[in-house]
Amino acid sequence: MPIIKSLLDTDLYKINMLCVYFNRFPNKVGRFEFKCRNTDARFTTTMLKRINDELDYLCTLKFTDDEINWLANLSWLKTKIGFLSFLRLFQFDRNMITATLDVGGKLKISAKGPIYMISYFETFVLSIVSEVYYDATYPNEDCSLAISKLEDKIHKAQGTDLPFKFSEFGARRRFSFDWHDKVVGMLAENLPNTKFVGTSDMYLAKKYNLTPQGTMAHEFLCLGQALDNVTLEASQRYMLQQWADEFRGNLGIALSDNLGIDKFLKDFDLYFAKLFNGIRQDSGDPIDVGQKIINHYK
Numbered sequence: 001m002p003i004i005k006s007l008l009d010t011d012l013y014k015i016n017m018l019c020v021y022f023n024r025f026p027n028k029v030g031r032f033e034f035k036c037r038n039t040d041a042r043f044t045t046t047m048l049k050r051i052n053d054e055l056d057y058l059c060t061l062k063f064t065d066d067e068i069n070w071l072a073n074l075s076w077l078k079t080k081i082g083f084l085s086f087l088r089l090f091q092f093d094r095n096m097i098t099a100t101l102d103v104g105g106k107l108k109i110s111a112k113g114p115i116y117m118i119s120y121f122e123t124f125v126l127s128i129v130s131e132v133y134y135d136a137t138y139p140n141e142d143c144s145l146a147i148s149k150l151e152d153k154i155h156k157a158q159g160t161d162l163p164f165k166f167s168e169f170g171a172r173r174r175f176s177f178d179w180h181d182k183v184v185g186m187l188a189e190n191l192p193n194t195k196f197v198g199t200s201d202m203y204l205a206k207k208y209n210l211t212p213q214g215t216m217a218h219e220f221l222c223l224g225q226a227l228d229n230v231t232l233e234a235s236q237r238y239m240l241q242q243w244a245d246e247f248r249g250n251l252g253i254a255l256s257d258n259l260g261i262d263k264f265l266k267d268f269d270l271y272f273a274k275l276f277n278g279i280r281q282d283s284g285d286p287i288d289v290g291q292k293i294i295n296h297y298k
Contacts, residue, residue, distance in 0.1 A: 002057045003131050003177055007090070008067050009203040010123040011171055013214035015071065019083050020220070020246045021116035030226070032118055034109035034125060042105035047132050051099050051107075054128045059092040070206050076250035090120075097121055119219065126172035134175050143179055150186060157195045167213040168199040184208060215251040215280070216243060221258040236267045244275050252277035261289050265296045273297065 021028070043051075063071075065088075071077055072084055096113040109125055111118040134141075157164065168187065174180040181204060187196045188208040198211035205212040220243070224235030236259055243251070254276045256264040261284060268279070273296075281289045 003054050003128050004058050004061065004124050005177075006067065006203045007061050007063050007120075008070075008206060009127070009171070009177070009201060010120070011169070011200040011214055011217075012202055012205075012212040013200070013217045014120055014123055015202065016076075016214065016247075016251055017216060017220050018116060018120055019077065019080055020242060021119060021223075022083050022086055023080075023246060024242055025115055025223070028115045028223070028227075029113060030115045030118065030223075031110060031112040032122060033111075034107065034129065036107060036129075041107075041133065043101060043107045043133070044105065044136070045101065047136050048099060048101050048107070050132050051109075051128055054132070055097060055099060055125075056094065058124055058128070059094040062089075062091050063087050067206070071202075074212070076247050092121065093117065097125075115223065122219075123172045127174060127177070130172070130174060131176045141175075143175070143182075146175075146179070147182075150183060154186065154190045157191055165195055165197050167197050168201070169213070171201045180204070181207075184210070215253045216255050218255060218258055218282075221255060225258075236264065237272075240267070240272055240276070253280050254278070255280050255282065256289075256293070257282045257284070261292055265292060268296070 068084060068088055071087065077084065093113065096118055097109065097111040099107070099109045102108050107129065109129070111121045111125075168184055170180055170183065180201070184199050184201070184204045185208060188210060198213045199205050199208075200212065200214045202212050204210070221236055221239045224230055224239035224242075225232055227235070227238070230238045240254060243254075252275075254264075254268065254272070256268075256279050258264070259267075261281075264279075268276075279293055281293065
């Protein structure tokens with residue numbers, strides 16, 4: 001069975017960013033390269049063949065009518081008629097992505113082409129690489145210990161009255177699709193609409209009738225740094241404005257980490273503070289950064 005079975009099996013923010021790229025940056029070309037953060041990880045020719053076979057299959061997939069209809073019911077996409085029509089036709093171009101092995105078994109994957117085409121490769125590639133690696137490294141893993149730990153965490157969440165809520169963002173790092181599916185299914189069954197508020201994975205959100213979670217990723221603000229008509233100093237403000245212009249009040253959580261929290265808060269003036277709903281902190285000490293954000297709003 002292929003690892004990726006649906007073009008919805010990825011993070012919501014990939015579709016959100018794709019919408020902006022398609023509508024506002026249709027002529028921008030870029031390159032994405034895979035980098036394994038585990039420097040001791042090694043890949044074999046057998047693993048590489050499977051990765052390439054999975055990429056072959058990925059490039060045959062298209063959105064189904066049912067999936068397009070589900071996307072069209074998301075409030076911020078309802079009016080994006082042109083983008084939804086593009087998605088009905090969307091199919092990856094296999095010529096835009098290559099996977100090879102470097103010296104010492106280091107995996108090299110590179111995608112090049114229009115941003116509105118190749119950006120969508122990202123999480124699929126990470127899910128494929130992760131599952132191929134773990135399947136080869138732990139071929140007989142039954143996940144019984146992981147299930148026990150998950151059950152314990154669910155029990156603790158059920159037993160607290162603290163205002164604790166969380167969402168699930170595991171697609172790019174998952175052990176396997178089957179395990180990811182099981183985790184989200186158990187959370188949805190045991191913590192419905194209470195502590196567990198949804199998942200970033202659109203396929204699983206659709207399957208379990210959950211709220212898909214996510215707005216933008218770091219890559220979106222990074223694009224502003226590469227534009228030839230925008231200075232580095234102004235890039236963050238420029239991209240935040242593009243986002244606000246595209247979604248008109250929807251998806252109003254700004255990401256604060258690309259150029260550091262101090263530079264972000266300098267850019268995030270009264271105008272942006274009123275234009276966006278809030279801020280997502282992704283790096284640095286959450287207490288220190290959180291206090292800076294609170295003080296900024298004050």
